[in-house]
Amino acid sequence: MATADATPYATLRAAILSLELMPGEKLSERGLESMLNASRTPIRAALMSLANEGLTQRAGRGWQVTPIDLAEVRAVTEYREAVESAAVVLAVERAETEELDALRDLAAAHRDNDDEETGLRDGGDFHVALARLSRNAFLAEGMRDVLTRLSRTRWLEVRTAQSRLQARDEHLRMVDAMVARDAELASRLVVSHSRGTRDRLLTHLSDEKRRLRGRGFSIIESSTAPPPLP
CATH class of the missing domain: 1.20.120.530 (GntR ligand-binding domain-like)
Structure with a gap:
């Protein structure tokens, strides 16, 4: 996933948008450190920036790729x-x-x-x-x-x-x-x-829906309207 010149934000964003990281997939800052060969501070910043785009979200004490x-x-x-x-x-x-x-x-x-x-x-x-x-x-x-x-x-x-x-x-x-x-x-x-x-x-x-869930996709239907786009 990681490339020599890409920032943690760019690498994670590309992996999420291309479905290399599946909707609903759990993410940990520690696990991403070794995966992206980056320190925790830029990884945390990347996860927060992606959350602003609706691509990641908090999941307990960690993170996950936002479900569809x-x-x-x-x-x-x-x-x-x-x-x-x-x-x-x-x-x-x-x-x-x-x-x-x-x-x-x-x-x-x-x-x-x-x-x-x-x-x-x-x-x-x-x-x-x-x-x-x-x-x-x-x-x-x-x-x-x-x-x-x-x-x-x-x-x-x-x-x-x-x-x-x-x-x-x-x-x-x-x-x-x-x-x-x-x-x-x-x-x-x-x-x-x-x-x-x-x-x-x-x-x-x-x-x-059933087949995609079998491939690891998390597909939900929220009961409330989502927040407005930033």
Whole structure:
């Protein structure tokens, strides 16, 4: 897991987001010292920073990778829909033609043979780039926060070439609407894409809950709404 140049925070974050460290997996500062070849102070700081992102949490006297919470997935995707709908309307109004051409190139970069990691990264890059075209830094930051919270479940969404190509095609349709300066259509396409992703994720997690738990995933459904994103 550890690399020569990576910080404990970067190494742990990558391992959590890639599911190398499973949702619900127990973490100890002492065990991470040898695993990451780092002292306890930067490890503790890394765990606290990751807790602020919703990726780790306290578990008794130790720590654990935050379980996947179906209620949080629903809440975060609702937030995502609101953020990206607002962002795309502003982007239609404010983005230069050259910027929309670059966004189209980013969407079209997906290939049939892309793997899950490439698909996850490219999809995230597209959504952040779209939000940045709104010229509103808070909307762009909100989209980055959303994608961080959904990263582990999005790994499951991009697991097949078909799902990755479907995402590419939906992204290209969004860009077409933006190029046409049709804010209403662009917003509808963003909402449809977000809800489709949400429904596929929740269906997969519900259908595969037993099998995923058998692989070590901790999947819960909290009875209360999660705290707001920082």
